[in-house]
Amino acid sequence: MSNEKSNRKVLVVGGTGYIGRRIVKASLAQGYPTYVLQRPAAEIGLDIEKLEMLLSFKKQGAHLVEGSFSDFQSLVDAVKKVDVVICTMSGVHFRSHNLMLQLKLVEAIKQAGNVKRFLPSEFGLDPARMGHALEPGRVTFDEKMKVRKAIEDAKIPFTYVCGAAFAGYFAGNLSQMGTLVPPKDKVLVYGDGNTKVSIMDEDDIATYTIKTIDDPRTLNKTLYLRPPENLPTQRELVQIWENLLGKKLEKIFISKEDFLASMKGMDFAGQVGVGHFYHIFYEGSLTNFEIGREGEEASKLYPEVKYTRMDEYLKVYA
Template sequence: MKKSKVLVVGGTGYIGKRIVKASLDQGYPTYVLQRSELGLQDIEKLQMLLSFKKHGAHLVRASFSDHQSLVDAVKMVDVVICTMSGVHFRSHNLLLQLKLVKAIKEAGNIKRFLPSEFGMDPARMGDALEPGRETFEEKMMVRKAIEEANIPFTYISANCFAGYFVGNLSQPGTLVPPMDKVVIFGDGNVKVVYMDEDDIATYTMKTIDDPRTLNKTLYISPSENILSQIELVQIWEKLIGKDLEKYNISSKSYLSALEGMDHAMKAGSGHLYHIFYEGCLTNFEIGKDGEEASRLYPEVVYTRMDAYLKRYL
Protein backbone atom coordinates (compact mmCIF):
# COMPACT_ATOMS: atom_id res chain seq x y z
CA MET A 1 0.00 0.00 0.00
CA LYS A 2 1.28 3.44 -0.93
CA LYS A 3 2.13 5.45 2.17
CA SER A 4 0.31 8.71 2.82
CA LYS A 5 2.08 12.04 2.57
CA VAL A 6 2.21 13.57 6.05
CA LEU A 7 2.33 17.22 7.14
CA VAL A 8 3.51 17.81 10.71
CA VAL A 9 2.48 21.15 12.20
CA GLY A 10 4.55 22.04 15.26
CA GLY A 11 7.41 19.77 14.22
CA THR A 12 10.05 21.50 16.35
CA GLY A 13 8.16 20.92 19.60
CA TYR A 14 8.64 18.31 22.32
CA ILE A 15 6.41 15.69 20.69
CA GLY A 16 6.54 17.18 17.21
CA LYS A 17 10.22 16.48 16.62
CA ARG A 18 9.63 12.86 17.60
CA ILE A 19 6.66 12.59 15.25
CA VAL A 20 8.82 13.89 12.39
CA LYS A 21 11.54 11.34 13.16
CA ALA A 22 9.03 8.48 13.44
CA SER A 23 7.41 9.51 10.17
CA LEU A 24 10.76 9.47 8.37
CA ASP A 25 11.80 6.21 10.07
CA GLN A 26 8.58 4.51 8.95
CA GLY A 27 9.07 5.67 5.38
CA TYR A 28 6.32 8.26 5.08
CA PRO A 29 6.85 11.17 2.69
CA THR A 30 7.18 13.78 5.43
CA TYR A 31 6.43 17.48 5.18
CA VAL A 32 7.04 19.89 8.06
CA LEU A 33 5.38 23.28 8.34
CA GLN A 34 7.92 26.11 8.48
CA ARG A 35 6.25 29.25 9.73
CA SER A 36 7.03 32.30 7.62
CA GLU A 37 7.32 34.41 10.79
CA LEU A 38 10.54 32.80 12.07
CA GLY A 39 12.70 35.50 13.64
CA LEU A 40 16.13 35.77 15.23
CA GLN A 41 14.80 34.21 18.44
CA ASP A 42 13.87 31.08 16.49
CA ILE A 43 17.39 30.08 15.48
CA GLU A 44 17.19 26.69 17.22
CA LYS A 45 13.85 25.93 15.56
CA LEU A 46 15.30 26.80 12.16
CA GLN A 47 18.34 24.61 12.74
CA MET A 48 16.06 21.73 13.69
CA LEU A 49 13.96 22.26 10.56
CA LEU A 50 17.09 22.20 8.42
CA SER A 51 18.13 18.98 10.16
CA PHE A 52 14.76 17.45 9.23
CA LYS A 53 15.37 18.52 5.63
CA LYS A 54 18.82 16.90 5.68
CA HIS A 55 17.18 13.63 6.73
CA GLY A 56 14.62 13.71 3.94
CA ALA A 57 11.74 15.87 5.12
CA HIS A 58 10.24 18.59 2.94
CA LEU A 59 9.87 22.04 4.50
CA VAL A 60 6.65 23.87 3.63
CA ARG A 61 6.44 27.59 4.28
CA ALA A 62 3.09 28.84 5.54
CA SER A 63 1.65 31.29 8.04
CA PHE A 64 -1.33 31.11 10.37
CA SER A 65 -2.00 34.71 9.42
CA ASP A 66 -2.26 33.72 5.75
CA HIS A 67 -5.20 31.34 5.29
CA GLN A 68 -4.40 30.54 1.66
CA SER A 69 -0.86 29.50 2.54
CA LEU A 70 -2.26 26.97 5.02
CA VAL A 71 -4.72 25.66 2.42
CA ASP A 72 -1.90 25.30 -0.11
CA ALA A 73 0.26 23.45 2.43
CA VAL A 74 -2.56 21.05 3.30
CA LYS A 75 -3.24 20.32 -0.37
CA MET A 76 0.28 18.90 -0.71
CA VAL A 77 -0.40 15.97 1.63
CA ASP A 78 -2.90 13.28 2.67
CA VAL A 79 -2.56 13.44 6.46
CA VAL A 80 -2.07 16.36 8.86
CA ILE A 81 -0.68 15.87 12.36
CA CYS A 82 -0.76 18.87 14.69
CA THR A 83 1.67 18.74 17.60
CA MET A 84 1.55 22.30 18.90
CA SER A 85 2.07 22.40 22.64
CA GLY A 86 -1.02 21.99 24.78
CA VAL A 87 0.67 22.91 28.06
CA HIS A 88 -0.69 26.43 27.86
CA PHE A 89 -3.42 25.68 25.38
CA ARG A 90 -5.64 28.58 26.29
CA SER A 91 -6.62 31.02 23.55
CA HIS A 92 -3.56 31.17 21.28
CA ASN A 93 -3.14 27.52 20.33
CA LEU A 94 -6.90 27.05 20.27
CA LEU A 95 -7.22 29.77 17.63
CA LEU A 96 -4.33 28.35 15.61
CA GLN A 97 -5.84 24.87 15.57
CA LEU A 98 -9.24 26.23 14.56
CA LYS A 99 -7.51 28.04 11.68
CA LEU A 100 -5.89 24.78 10.69
CA VAL A 101 -9.23 22.97 10.79
CA LYS A 102 -10.70 25.67 8.55
CA ALA A 103 -7.86 25.23 6.06
CA ILE A 104 -8.25 21.44 6.07
CA LYS A 105 -11.97 21.77 5.44
CA GLU A 106 -11.40 24.12 2.51
CA ALA A 107 -8.64 21.97 1.01
CA GLY A 108 -10.99 19.00 1.08
CA ASN A 109 -8.35 16.36 0.39
CA ILE A 110 -7.24 15.19 3.82
CA LYS A 111 -7.74 11.50 4.64
CA ARG A 112 -6.85 11.87 8.32
CA PHE A 113 -6.26 14.70 10.81
CA LEU A 114 -4.63 14.16 14.20
CA PRO A 115 -5.13 17.29 16.35
CA SER A 116 -2.80 18.32 19.16
CA GLU A 117 -3.82 16.13 22.10
CA PHE A 118 -1.38 13.36 23.16
CA GLY A 119 -2.29 13.47 26.86
CA MET A 120 -5.43 12.72 28.87
CA ASP A 121 -8.61 12.08 26.89
CA PRO A 122 -10.55 15.38 27.14
CA ALA A 123 -13.83 13.59 26.44
CA ARG A 124 -13.50 11.93 29.85
CA MET A 125 -12.59 15.12 31.74
CA GLY A 126 -15.84 17.08 31.74
CA ASP A 127 -15.86 17.19 35.55
CA ALA A 128 -12.21 18.22 35.91
CA LEU A 129 -11.23 20.81 38.49
CA GLU A 130 -11.01 24.46 37.48
CA PRO A 131 -8.95 26.04 36.06
CA GLY A 132 -7.47 22.86 34.57
CA ARG A 133 -10.79 22.02 32.95
CA GLU A 134 -10.19 24.88 30.48
CA THR A 135 -7.56 22.80 28.67
CA PHE A 136 -9.96 19.93 28.13
CA GLU A 137 -12.83 22.21 27.13
CA GLU A 138 -10.71 23.83 24.45
CA LYS A 139 -9.54 20.51 23.09
CA MET A 140 -13.20 19.50 22.88
CA MET A 141 -13.88 22.70 20.95
CA VAL A 142 -11.28 21.61 18.39
CA ARG A 143 -12.86 18.15 18.23
CA LYS A 144 -16.28 19.71 17.67
CA ALA A 145 -14.92 21.81 14.79
CA ILE A 146 -13.28 18.74 13.23
CA GLU A 147 -16.40 16.63 13.42
CA GLU A 148 -18.73 19.39 12.22
CA ALA A 149 -16.45 19.82 9.20
CA ASN A 150 -16.63 16.06 8.52
CA ILE A 151 -12.86 15.76 8.60
CA PRO A 152 -11.64 12.17 9.13
CA PHE A 153 -9.69 12.01 12.40
CA THR A 154 -7.78 10.01 14.96
CA TYR A 155 -7.38 11.32 18.51
CA ILE A 156 -4.28 10.22 20.43
CA SER A 157 -4.47 9.72 24.19
CA ALA A 158 -0.87 9.03 25.21
CA ASN A 159 -1.21 9.47 28.98
CA CYS A 160 1.87 10.50 31.03
CA PHE A 161 5.08 11.46 29.23
CA ALA A 162 7.96 9.60 30.87
CA GLY A 163 10.26 12.63 30.73
CA TYR A 164 7.89 14.55 32.97
CA PHE A 165 6.50 11.76 35.16
CA VAL A 166 8.98 8.88 35.34
CA GLY A 167 12.46 10.36 35.57
CA ASN A 168 11.36 12.33 38.63
CA LEU A 169 9.15 9.57 40.11
CA SER A 170 6.29 12.06 39.54
CA GLN A 171 7.74 14.64 41.95
CA PRO A 172 6.58 18.22 41.26
CA GLY A 173 9.24 20.80 40.50
CA THR A 174 12.05 18.53 39.30
CA LEU A 175 12.92 16.31 36.34
CA VAL A 176 15.42 13.97 38.01
CA PRO A 177 14.78 11.12 40.46
CA PRO A 178 15.21 11.73 44.20
CA MET A 179 17.92 9.85 46.05
CA ASP A 180 16.70 10.20 49.65
CA LYS A 181 12.99 10.97 50.00
CA VAL A 182 9.92 10.92 47.82
CA VAL A 183 6.41 12.38 47.99
CA ILE A 184 3.63 9.84 47.49
CA PHE A 185 0.18 10.91 46.33
CA GLY A 186 -2.41 9.31 48.60
CA ASP A 187 -1.47 5.69 49.25
CA GLY A 188 0.43 5.56 45.96
CA ASN A 189 -1.54 2.59 44.66
CA VAL A 190 -3.62 4.30 41.95
CA LYS A 191 -2.70 2.94 38.51
CA VAL A 192 -1.12 5.35 36.03
CA VAL A 193 0.04 4.91 32.40
CA TYR A 194 3.62 6.02 31.69
CA MET A 195 4.95 6.23 28.12
CA ASP A 196 8.30 6.91 26.50
CA GLU A 197 7.79 9.85 24.16
CA ASP A 198 9.52 8.13 21.23
CA ASP A 199 7.12 5.21 21.59
CA ILE A 200 4.19 7.64 21.51
CA ALA A 201 5.46 8.90 18.17
CA THR A 202 5.93 5.38 16.83
CA TYR A 203 2.38 4.34 17.74
CA THR A 204 0.98 7.61 16.40
CA MET A 205 2.47 7.04 12.96
CA LYS A 206 1.14 3.48 12.89
CA THR A 207 -2.42 4.82 12.94
CA ILE A 208 -2.52 7.18 10.00
CA ASP A 209 -3.21 4.64 7.23
CA ASP A 210 -4.99 2.14 9.49
CA PRO A 211 -8.76 1.89 8.89
CA ARG A 212 -9.18 0.47 12.40
CA THR A 213 -8.33 3.86 13.94
CA LEU A 214 -10.42 6.00 11.60
CA ASN A 215 -12.67 8.38 13.57
CA LYS A 216 -11.58 6.79 16.85
CA THR A 217 -9.43 7.55 19.87
CA LEU A 218 -6.18 5.61 20.18
CA TYR A 219 -5.28 4.97 23.82
CA ILE A 220 -1.57 4.22 24.24
CA SER A 221 -1.78 2.05 27.34
CA PRO A 222 0.43 -1.06 27.06
CA SER A 223 -0.10 -3.34 30.03
CA GLU A 224 3.47 -3.37 31.36
CA ASN A 225 3.50 0.43 31.54
CA ILE A 226 0.42 0.59 33.74
CA LEU A 227 2.00 1.11 37.14
CA SER A 228 1.17 2.75 40.44
CA GLN A 229 3.44 5.46 41.79
CA ILE A 230 4.59 3.07 44.50
CA GLU A 231 5.54 0.48 41.86
CA LEU A 232 7.49 3.13 39.98
CA VAL A 233 9.34 4.14 43.17
CA GLN A 234 10.11 0.49 43.91
CA ILE A 235 11.71 0.10 40.48
CA TRP A 236 14.00 3.04 41.25
CA GLU A 237 14.79 1.77 44.73
CA LYS A 238 15.84 -1.57 43.26
CA LEU A 239 18.06 0.18 40.71
CA ILE A 240 19.87 2.30 43.32
CA GLY A 241 19.91 -0.37 46.00
CA LYS A 242 18.25 1.63 48.78
CA ASP A 243 14.82 2.55 50.12
CA LEU A 244 13.61 6.13 49.90
CA GLU A 245 11.93 7.89 52.80
CA LYS A 246 8.28 8.29 51.84
CA TYR A 247 5.93 11.17 52.63
CA ASN A 248 2.27 10.59 51.86
CA ILE A 249 0.00 13.50 50.93
CA SER A 250 -3.69 12.90 51.52
CA SER A 251 -6.30 13.92 49.01
CA LYS A 252 -7.60 16.55 51.41
CA SER A 253 -4.16 18.07 51.96
CA TYR A 254 -3.43 18.12 48.25
CA LEU A 255 -6.69 19.90 47.41
CA SER A 256 -6.09 22.40 50.19
CA ALA A 257 -2.65 23.23 48.78
CA LEU A 258 -4.18 24.06 45.39
CA GLU A 259 -5.92 27.13 46.79
CA GLY A 260 -2.71 29.11 47.21
CA MET A 261 -1.38 28.49 43.70
CA ASP A 262 -1.39 30.82 40.71
CA HIS A 263 -3.58 30.04 37.71
CA ALA A 264 -1.09 27.99 35.70
CA MET A 265 0.23 26.00 38.66
CA LYS A 266 -3.27 25.31 39.90
CA ALA A 267 -4.34 24.06 36.47
CA GLY A 268 -1.42 21.64 36.14
CA SER A 269 -1.71 20.44 39.73
CA GLY A 270 -5.41 19.82 39.19
CA HIS A 271 -4.52 17.46 36.34
CA LEU A 272 -2.17 15.60 38.68
CA TYR A 273 -4.99 15.20 41.18
CA HIS A 274 -7.16 13.45 38.61
CA ILE A 275 -4.30 11.18 37.57
CA PHE A 276 -2.87 10.16 40.95
CA TYR A 277 -5.90 10.34 43.24
CA GLU A 278 -8.83 9.54 40.94
CA GLY A 279 -7.07 7.24 38.48
CA CYS A 280 -8.55 8.97 35.43
CA LEU A 281 -6.12 7.26 33.05
CA THR A 282 -7.13 3.74 34.00
CA ASN A 283 -10.59 3.80 35.65
CA PHE A 284 -12.59 3.11 32.48
CA GLU A 285 -13.07 0.53 29.76
CA ILE A 286 -12.19 1.45 26.19
CA GLY A 287 -15.44 1.37 24.24
CA LYS A 288 -16.33 0.96 20.58
CA ASP A 289 -15.06 4.46 19.77
CA GLY A 290 -11.53 3.64 20.91
CA GLU A 291 -8.64 1.25 20.38
CA GLU A 292 -5.59 0.36 22.47
CA ALA A 293 -2.28 0.81 20.68
CA SER A 294 -0.29 -2.20 21.87
CA ARG A 295 -3.14 -4.55 20.94
CA LEU A 296 -3.34 -3.13 17.43
CA TYR A 297 0.42 -3.03 16.94
CA PRO A 298 2.01 -5.89 18.92
CA GLU A 299 5.13 -5.64 16.72
CA VAL A 300 6.14 -2.38 18.45
CA VAL A 301 8.75 -3.03 21.12
CA TYR A 302 7.87 -0.34 23.62
CA THR A 303 10.11 0.90 26.44
CA ARG A 304 9.36 -0.45 29.90
CA MET A 305 9.88 1.91 32.80
CA ASP A 306 12.69 -0.03 34.44
CA ALA A 307 14.69 0.41 31.24
CA TYR A 308 13.68 4.06 31.06
CA LEU A 309 14.86 4.79 34.62
CA LYS A 310 18.28 3.21 34.03
CA ARG A 311 19.30 6.26 32.02
CA TYR A 312 19.29 8.30 35.26
CA LEU A 313 21.85 6.13 37.04
Protein backbone atom coordinates in the same frame (compact mmCIF):
# COMPACT_ATOMS: atom_id res chain seq x y z
CA MET B 1 -1.08 -1.89 0.81
CA SER B 2 2.67 -1.28 1.08
CA ASN B 3 2.72 0.98 -1.97
CA GLU B 4 -0.21 3.00 -0.67
CA LYS B 5 1.46 3.30 2.70
CA SER B 6 4.69 4.80 1.44
CA ASN B 7 2.80 7.34 -0.63
CA ARG B 8 0.67 8.90 2.07
CA LYS B 9 2.14 12.35 2.63
CA VAL B 10 2.27 13.64 6.21
CA LEU B 11 2.36 17.26 7.37
CA VAL B 12 3.49 17.87 10.95
CA VAL B 13 2.41 21.18 12.46
CA GLY B 14 4.52 22.05 15.49
CA GLY B 15 7.37 19.86 14.27
CA THR B 16 10.06 21.48 16.42
CA GLY B 17 8.10 20.97 19.64
CA TYR B 18 8.48 18.36 22.36
CA ILE B 19 6.25 15.71 20.75
CA GLY B 20 6.38 17.20 17.25
CA ARG B 21 10.06 16.50 16.66
CA ARG B 22 9.50 12.86 17.62
CA ILE B 23 6.52 12.57 15.26
CA VAL B 24 8.67 13.92 12.40
CA LYS B 25 11.35 11.34 13.22
CA ALA B 26 8.82 8.49 13.46
CA SER B 27 7.16 9.48 10.18
CA LEU B 28 10.52 9.49 8.38
CA ALA B 29 11.50 6.19 10.05
CA GLN B 30 8.30 4.53 8.84
CA GLY B 31 8.97 5.72 5.28
CA TYR B 32 6.32 8.37 4.78
CA PRO B 33 7.01 11.48 2.68
CA THR B 34 7.13 13.95 5.57
CA TYR B 35 6.45 17.68 5.45
CA VAL B 36 7.07 20.07 8.33
CA LEU B 37 5.38 23.45 8.61
CA GLN B 38 8.06 26.13 8.84
CA ARG B 39 7.03 29.57 10.02
CA PRO B 40 8.22 32.53 7.94
CA ALA B 41 11.57 34.13 8.78
CA ALA B 42 9.95 37.03 10.64
CA GLU B 43 8.22 34.61 13.05
CA ILE B 44 11.25 32.39 13.62
CA GLY B 45 13.33 35.50 14.32
CA LEU B 46 16.65 34.58 15.95
CA ASP B 47 15.50 31.23 17.37
CA ILE B 48 18.57 29.36 16.11
CA GLU B 49 17.68 26.06 17.84
CA LYS B 50 14.36 25.88 15.99
CA LEU B 51 15.97 26.69 12.68
CA GLU B 52 18.74 24.11 13.20
CA MET B 53 16.14 21.47 14.02
CA LEU B 54 14.19 22.27 10.86
CA LEU B 55 17.37 22.04 8.79
CA SER B 56 18.25 18.73 10.43
CA PHE B 57 14.82 17.38 9.43
CA LYS B 58 15.55 18.52 5.89
CA LYS B 59 18.88 16.65 5.93
CA GLN B 60 16.98 13.52 7.01
CA GLY B 61 14.68 13.85 4.00
CA ALA B 62 11.75 15.94 5.27
CA HIS B 63 10.29 18.73 3.17
CA LEU B 64 9.94 22.16 4.79
CA VAL B 65 6.74 24.00 3.88
CA GLU B 66 6.40 27.65 4.78
CA GLY B 67 3.14 28.55 6.49
CA SER B 68 1.78 30.71 9.28
CA PHE B 69 -1.33 30.83 11.43
CA SER B 70 -1.47 34.55 10.72
CA ASP B 71 -1.71 33.84 6.96
CA PHE B 72 -4.71 31.57 6.36
CA GLN B 73 -4.01 30.99 2.66
CA SER B 74 -0.50 29.71 3.48
CA LEU B 75 -2.10 27.06 5.75
CA VAL B 76 -4.49 26.00 3.00
CA ASP B 77 -1.60 25.77 0.51
CA ALA B 78 0.47 23.67 2.95
CA VAL B 79 -2.43 21.31 3.65
CA LYS B 80 -3.10 20.83 -0.08
CA LYS B 81 0.34 19.21 -0.45
CA VAL B 82 -0.42 16.27 1.88
CA ASP B 83 -2.86 13.49 2.79
CA VAL B 84 -2.45 13.50 6.58
CA VAL B 85 -2.10 16.42 9.00
CA ILE B 86 -0.75 15.89 12.52
CA CYS B 87 -0.84 18.82 14.92
CA THR B 88 1.36 18.77 18.00
CA MET B 89 0.83 22.25 19.42
CA SER B 90 1.45 22.54 23.13
CA GLY B 91 -1.51 22.22 25.45
CA VAL B 92 0.40 22.75 28.69
CA HIS B 93 0.42 26.07 30.47
CA PHE B 94 4.02 26.19 31.61
CA ARG B 95 5.04 26.19 27.96
CA SER B 96 3.11 27.90 25.16
CA HIS B 97 -0.58 26.95 25.21
CA ASN B 98 -1.97 27.21 21.68
CA LEU B 99 -4.71 24.61 21.34
CA MET B 100 -7.35 26.98 20.00
CA LEU B 101 -5.14 27.96 17.06
CA GLN B 102 -6.05 24.53 15.71
CA LEU B 103 -9.47 25.90 14.76
CA LYS B 104 -7.70 27.80 11.95
CA LEU B 105 -6.06 24.56 10.86
CA VAL B 106 -9.46 22.80 10.83
CA GLU B 107 -10.78 25.59 8.59
CA ALA B 108 -7.79 25.23 6.27
CA ILE B 109 -8.27 21.44 6.05
CA LYS B 110 -11.98 21.96 5.35
CA GLN B 111 -11.21 24.45 2.58
CA ALA B 112 -8.43 22.32 1.05
CA GLY B 113 -10.76 19.31 0.95
CA ASN B 114 -8.08 16.70 0.31
CA VAL B 115 -7.02 15.49 3.77
CA LYS B 116 -7.65 11.80 4.46
CA ARG B 117 -6.82 11.97 8.18
CA PHE B 118 -6.34 14.70 10.79
CA LEU B 119 -4.72 14.04 14.17
CA PRO B 120 -5.18 17.07 16.43
CA SER B 121 -3.00 17.80 19.44
CA GLU B 122 -4.13 15.37 22.16
CA PHE B 123 -1.79 12.69 23.61
CA GLY B 124 -2.79 13.05 27.31
CA LEU B 125 -6.01 12.49 29.27
CA ASP B 126 -9.01 11.81 27.03
CA PRO B 127 -10.92 15.11 27.03
CA ALA B 128 -14.18 13.30 26.23
CA ARG B 129 -13.96 11.71 29.70
CA MET B 130 -13.02 14.92 31.54
CA GLY B 131 -16.34 16.75 31.65
CA HIS B 132 -16.05 16.75 35.45
CA ALA B 133 -12.50 18.19 35.49
CA LEU B 134 -11.45 20.78 38.07
CA GLU B 135 -11.01 24.47 37.37
CA PRO B 136 -8.78 25.96 36.09
CA GLY B 137 -7.17 22.84 34.57
CA ARG B 138 -10.32 21.87 32.74
CA VAL B 139 -9.59 24.61 30.18
CA THR B 140 -7.26 22.13 28.41
CA PHE B 141 -10.02 19.54 28.00
CA ASP B 142 -12.70 22.09 27.11
CA GLU B 143 -10.49 23.49 24.35
CA LYS B 144 -9.65 20.04 23.00
CA MET B 145 -13.37 19.23 22.87
CA LYS B 146 -14.06 22.46 20.94
CA VAL B 147 -11.42 21.38 18.40
CA ARG B 148 -12.95 17.89 18.19
CA LYS B 149 -16.40 19.37 17.62
CA ALA B 150 -15.05 21.56 14.79
CA ILE B 151 -13.36 18.52 13.19
CA GLU B 152 -16.48 16.39 13.40
CA ASP B 153 -18.82 19.19 12.27
CA ALA B 154 -16.58 19.66 9.21
CA LYS B 155 -16.70 15.89 8.59
CA ILE B 156 -12.91 15.68 8.51
CA PRO B 157 -11.65 12.09 8.95
CA PHE B 158 -9.77 11.92 12.26
CA THR B 159 -7.86 9.85 14.77
CA TYR B 160 -7.47 11.04 18.38
CA VAL B 161 -4.37 9.70 20.12
CA CYS B 162 -4.57 9.91 23.89
CA GLY B 163 -4.35 8.10 27.18
CA ALA B 164 -0.74 8.26 28.39
CA ALA B 165 1.41 10.39 30.63
CA PHE B 166 4.75 11.42 29.11
CA ALA B 167 7.63 9.54 30.70
CA GLY B 168 9.82 12.67 30.65
CA TYR B 169 7.39 14.43 32.98
CA PHE B 170 6.00 11.50 34.99
CA ALA B 171 8.57 8.69 35.17
CA GLY B 172 11.97 10.38 35.21
CA ASN B 173 10.99 12.44 38.25
CA LEU B 174 8.87 9.71 39.94
CA SER B 175 5.92 12.03 39.22
CA GLN B 176 7.20 14.85 41.44
CA MET B 177 5.91 18.26 40.45
CA GLY B 178 8.40 21.04 39.74
CA THR B 179 11.37 18.85 38.89
CA LEU B 180 12.43 16.59 36.01
CA VAL B 181 14.93 14.36 37.85
CA PRO B 182 14.24 11.65 40.42
CA PRO B 183 14.70 12.45 44.13
CA LYS B 184 17.58 10.82 46.02
CA ASP B 185 16.20 11.02 49.58
CA LYS B 186 12.47 11.60 49.92
CA VAL B 187 9.51 11.32 47.61
CA LEU B 188 5.98 12.71 47.73
CA VAL B 189 3.39 9.97 47.18
CA TYR B 190 -0.13 10.82 46.03
CA GLY B 191 -2.81 9.17 48.17
CA ASP B 192 -1.77 5.56 48.81
CA GLY B 193 0.35 5.53 45.64
CA ASN B 194 -1.51 2.54 44.25
CA THR B 195 -3.33 4.11 41.29
CA LYS B 196 -2.34 2.63 37.94
CA VAL B 197 -1.00 5.21 35.50
CA SER B 198 -0.29 4.67 31.81
CA ILE B 199 3.20 6.10 31.21
CA MET B 200 4.98 5.99 27.87
CA ASP B 201 8.29 6.98 26.40
CA GLU B 202 7.57 9.89 24.07
CA ASP B 203 9.36 8.20 21.15
CA ASP B 204 6.96 5.25 21.49
CA ILE B 205 3.98 7.62 21.52
CA ALA B 206 5.24 9.02 18.21
CA THR B 207 5.75 5.54 16.73
CA TYR B 208 2.20 4.48 17.59
CA THR B 209 0.81 7.78 16.30
CA ILE B 210 2.35 7.29 12.85
CA LYS B 211 1.15 3.65 12.75
CA THR B 212 -2.46 4.88 12.83
CA ILE B 213 -2.41 7.25 9.88
CA ASP B 214 -3.51 4.86 7.16
CA ASP B 215 -4.99 2.14 9.36
CA PRO B 216 -8.74 1.73 8.66
CA ARG B 217 -9.16 0.38 12.21
CA THR B 218 -8.34 3.80 13.69
CA LEU B 219 -10.42 5.92 11.30
CA ASN B 220 -12.73 8.25 13.26
CA LYS B 221 -11.68 6.57 16.49
CA THR B 222 -9.62 7.24 19.59
CA LEU B 223 -6.34 5.36 19.95
CA TYR B 224 -5.59 4.82 23.64
CA LEU B 225 -1.96 4.40 24.69
CA ARG B 226 -2.35 1.84 27.44
CA PRO B 227 0.24 -0.92 26.98
CA PRO B 228 -0.22 -3.59 29.69
CA GLU B 229 3.42 -3.55 30.84
CA ASN B 230 3.48 0.25 31.22
CA LEU B 231 0.77 0.74 33.80
CA PRO B 232 2.86 1.26 36.93
CA THR B 233 1.52 2.69 40.17
CA GLN B 234 3.54 5.52 41.67
CA ARG B 235 4.76 3.09 44.37
CA GLU B 236 6.01 0.72 41.67
CA LEU B 237 7.88 3.57 39.96
CA VAL B 238 9.49 4.50 43.28
CA GLN B 239 10.44 0.88 43.86
CA ILE B 240 12.11 0.62 40.46
CA TRP B 241 14.14 3.71 41.33
CA GLU B 242 15.01 2.41 44.82
CA ASN B 243 16.32 -0.81 43.25
CA LEU B 244 18.48 1.19 40.84
CA LEU B 245 19.68 3.48 43.63
CA GLY B 246 20.27 0.68 46.10
CA LYS B 247 18.47 2.52 48.92
CA LYS B 248 15.00 3.25 50.24
CA LEU B 249 13.49 6.72 49.91
CA GLU B 250 11.51 8.38 52.68
CA LYS B 251 7.88 8.44 51.53
CA ILE B 252 5.63 11.37 52.38
CA PHE B 253 2.00 10.50 51.67
CA ILE B 254 -0.24 13.38 50.59
CA SER B 255 -3.98 13.16 51.15
CA LYS B 256 -6.39 14.26 48.43
CA GLU B 257 -7.44 17.25 50.58
CA ASP B 258 -3.87 18.41 51.22
CA PHE B 259 -2.98 18.03 47.57
CA LEU B 260 -5.91 20.14 46.39
CA ALA B 261 -5.19 22.72 49.11
CA SER B 262 -1.67 23.13 47.68
CA MET B 263 -3.25 25.00 44.72
CA LYS B 264 -3.83 28.08 46.87
CA GLY B 265 -1.39 30.84 46.06
CA MET B 266 -0.03 29.06 42.97
CA ASP B 267 0.11 30.77 39.60
CA PHE B 268 -2.32 29.70 36.86
CA ALA B 269 0.07 27.15 35.31
CA GLY B 270 0.69 25.59 38.75
CA GLN B 271 -3.02 25.29 39.44
CA VAL B 272 -3.63 23.66 36.07
CA GLY B 273 -0.83 21.17 36.81
CA VAL B 274 -2.22 20.27 40.24
CA GLY B 275 -5.64 19.65 38.69
CA HIS B 276 -4.23 17.32 36.06
CA PHE B 277 -2.09 15.43 38.60
CA TYR B 278 -5.18 15.08 40.80
CA HIS B 279 -7.17 13.44 37.99
CA ILE B 280 -4.30 11.12 37.08
CA PHE B 281 -3.18 10.00 40.56
CA TYR B 282 -6.23 10.33 42.79
CA GLU B 283 -8.98 9.48 40.30
CA GLY B 284 -6.97 7.21 38.00
CA SER B 285 -8.43 8.98 34.96
CA LEU B 286 -5.92 7.41 32.54
CA THR B 287 -6.87 3.84 33.45
CA ASN B 288 -10.22 3.74 35.31
CA PHE B 289 -12.42 2.92 32.29
CA GLU B 290 -12.92 0.19 29.74
CA ILE B 291 -12.00 1.08 26.17
CA GLY B 292 -15.30 0.84 24.31
CA ARG B 293 -16.21 0.56 20.66
CA GLU B 294 -15.15 4.17 20.01
CA GLY B 295 -11.55 3.30 20.79
CA GLU B 296 -8.64 0.93 20.21
CA GLU B 297 -5.60 0.18 22.36
CA ALA B 298 -2.25 0.85 20.67
CA SER B 299 -0.23 -2.17 21.82
CA LYS B 300 -3.03 -4.57 20.82
CA LEU B 301 -3.26 -3.09 17.31
CA TYR B 302 0.52 -2.92 16.82
CA PRO B 303 2.11 -5.80 18.77
CA GLU B 304 5.26 -5.42 16.63
CA VAL B 305 6.20 -2.18 18.43
CA LYS B 306 8.71 -2.94 21.18
CA TYR B 307 7.83 -0.21 23.64
CA THR B 308 10.22 0.90 26.39
CA ARG B 309 9.37 -0.47 29.84
CA MET B 310 9.73 1.92 32.76
CA ASP B 311 12.45 -0.13 34.50
CA GLU B 312 14.56 0.35 31.33
CA TYR B 313 13.57 3.97 31.06
CA LEU B 314 14.66 4.89 34.58
CA LYS B 315 18.13 3.33 34.15
CA VAL B 316 19.25 6.48 32.30
CA TYR B 317 18.75 8.53 35.46
CA ALA B 318 20.70 6.24 37.80
